[in-house]
Amino acid sequence: MRSLLIRFGFLAALGVIAVLLVNAWVPSRHLPWRPADLSQPPGLATGMQLDQLAADRDACIAALAAVGVVAAPAPDIDGAEPFCRVRYGVRIQSGATPLTPRDLVMSCPVAAAYVVWDRQYVQPIAQGTLGSRLTGMVSYGTYSCRAKNGGRAASPSEHAVANALDIGEFLLADGRRVTVKDGWNGDDPTAEFLRHVRDGGCEVFRTVLGPDYNLAHADHLHLDMGHSDFCPHQPDPTDLLPGTAPQGYQTPPPQPSTPGAENSTSASPESI
Numbered sequence: 001m002r003s004l005l006i007r008f009g010f011l012a013a014l015g016v017i018a019v020l021l022v023n024a025w026v027p028s029r030h031l032p033w034r035p036a037d038l039s040q041p042p043g044l045a046t047g048m049q050l051d052q053l054a055a056d057r058d059a060c061i062a063a064l065a066a067v068g069v070v071a072a073p074a075p076d077i078d079g080a081e082p083f084c085r086v087r088y089g090v091r092i093q094s095g096a097t098p099l100t101p102r103d104l105v106m107s108c109p110v111a112a113a114y115v116v117w118d119r120q121y122v123q124p125i126a127q128g129t130l131g132s133r134l135t136g137m138v139s140y141g142t143y144s145c146r147a148k149n150g151g152r153a154a155s156p157s158e159h160a161v162a163n164a165l166d167i168g169e170f171l172l173a174d175g176r177r178v179t180v181k182d183g184w185n186g187d188d189p190t191a192e193f194l195r196h197v198r199d200g201g202c203e204v205f206r207t208v209l210g211p212d213y214n215l216a217h218a219d220h221l222h223l224d225m226g227h228s229d230f231c232p233h234q235p236d237p238t239d240l241l242p243g244t245a246p247q248g249y250q251t252p253p254p255q256p257s258t259p260g261a262e263n264s265t266s267a268s269p270e271s272i
Contacts, residue, residue, distance in 0.1 A: 060108035069095030079145035121200025138169035164224035181219035
């Protein structure tokens, strides 16, 4: 019995040492039990760390404050539909690239993801491809009481809980205004910038949709922190945007319907 206890104690000590070494040497962005550090680029555990902020607004505001971002609690929202409920929302007040309109209500994970996306991707990409820093972004919405694609209430939009952010325009220090609608197509630096910031969004947010997905996103990038990882770089074959389909792309034939498929939660959203 004594020998067994000694072995157990030895293994426990090894486990403690291993954890201490991991915590000391592995960046916190790769460790799901560590709090979110918004100064770091995304890592293996960043998504889980941001998810944990959803119901812990104090921790969220503290994580934002640690990187110089001031956020204020937003009042709860109860919309016209029962699925339109916002809890633990925040408003970013300063410290990040300003959003227009001001005082947008968003979930804590979206606010934190926006700061990481802004600092790790959007600002550096603007400098690298357009030669100017970013002074603002124009949002086309965060909270909106609606279902996906205007459909049934059984499929609420992430906007219904302020868990999504739509960005349609980027404002540069040299006075230029880059719009998703006018700048997406082509092979110039503007199009390169927009595609790269979309790709950067895919590293931080759960779902990112843009003009090359469907008509509903022809003028903006949709970024959300929902439960599904969905970042398509191919068009939705049911709703192609003219001029954005890859060369040689052919719409696949319709697939036979499957009983119960209309209730699937994995169906690709058209307008989230």
